[in-house]
Amino acid sequence: MLKxxxxxxxxxxxxxxxxxxxxxxxxxxxxxxxxxQEADAQVVEVSRRQSRVRESxxxxxxxxxxxxxxxxxxxLKSNMVGLGKEAVSAMAAVEGQQQRLTLQRLIAMxxxxxxxxxxxxxxxxxxxxxxxxxRQKIEAPPxxxxxxxxxxxxxxxxxxxGMFASTSADQxxxxxxxxxxx
Numbered sequence: 001m002l003k004x005x006x007x008x009x010x011x012x013x014x015x016x017x018x019x020x021x022x023x024x025x026x027x028x029x030x031x032x033x034x035x036x037q038e039a040d041a042q043v044v045e046v047s048r049r050q051s052r053v054r055e056s057x058x059x060x061x062x063x064x065x066x067x068x069x070x071x072x073x074x075x076l077k078s079n080m081v082g083l084g085k086e087a088v089s090a091m092a093a094v095e096g097q098q099q100r101l102t103l104q105r106l107i108a109m110x111x112x113x114x115x116x117x118x119x120x121x122x123x124x125x126x127x128x129x130x131x132x133x134x135r136q137k138i139e140a141p142p143x144x145x146x147x148x149x150x151x152x153x154x155x156x157x158x159x160x161x162g163m164f165a166s167t168s169a170d171q172x173x174x175x176x177x178x179x180x181x182x
Contacts, residue, residue, distance in 0.1 A: 012105055021097060025090035032083045039076040045069050 049066040056062045 012101060021090070022094045025087065025094045028083065028087035028090050032080065032087045035076055035080045035083060039073065039080055042069065042073040042076055046073050 046066070046069045049062070049069050052062050053059075053066050
């Protein structure tokens with residue numbers, strides 16, 4: 001039973017958790033998190049540059065750096081949106097695959113359990129039949145039909161030789177032929 005559980009349920013689930021689609025989805029999620037952190041840092045950078053532009057009163061170098069920071073922020077936002085959609089799609093696909101495989105593995109486990117218990121039930125039913133049969137043999141009196149099948153006692157020696165106990169010895173001697181030999 002444990003072997004069936006291991007081969008049909010645990011190992012496939014372990015492979016699924018360590019599998020390529022899930023790893024790919026994890027990497028996408030990690031890349032999304034890194035880009036989001038970069039975007040957050042870039043928002044701070046844009047705010048800092050905007051305050052410098054206000055302080056510098058139209059310095060072209062500061063304005064160009066602000067525009068570059070804003071452009072980089074827009075790129076990060078765009079990448080973040082695309083990567084976010086890709087990561088969500090990959091995670092949803094992995095989740096669907098995991099749910100299907102988990103359901104299949106659970107069904108396999110339930111089937112293995114059911115088969116195991118059916119075999120145990122068959123063994124117990126057979127054992128019960130044997131025990132009831134043995135108990136009936138032990139507890140039951142010998143059947144009356146057995147007495148009627150008993151053969152009569154063997155005939156006595158006298159009956160076999162044609163002599164009956166009711167006849168006298170003289171009659172018995174007369175009816176018996178003797179053979180005397182040397």
